[in-house]
Amino acid sequence: VESINKPLxxxxxxxxxxxxxxxxxxxxxxxxxxxxxxxxDYFYAGYVSIVLVAGFMVIGK
Structure with missing residues (x-):
């Protein structure tokens, strides 16, 4: 994981x-x-989880 002390x-x-x-x-x-x-049901659960992770990554950026 990249950090200030250890850039990639x-x-x-x-x-x-x-x-x-x-x-x-x-x-x-x-x-x-x-x-x-x-x-x-499983398809929608997987799809929503991918969308949520992507959204949180954008927000966290």
Whole structure:
């Protein structure tokens, strides 16, 4: 985690960006599978949780 005392270098930023993209892609795949299996309650719960996390990250920025 980046802090004032320990900033991330460019290589670490690229690594964490890659990991974040992989995790997000996996979550989206799971949501698509839930939607296709007609498990709407679980789909909406996952969708809302992703939106909430994104919103809190923007607010915290």
């Amino acid at each position: 270098d460019e290589e670490e930023r690229r690594y964490y960006a890659r990991v974040t993209h992989c995790i997000t892609a996996l979550q989206v795949c799971v949501l698509i599978i839930l939607f296709c299996l007609d498990l709407q």
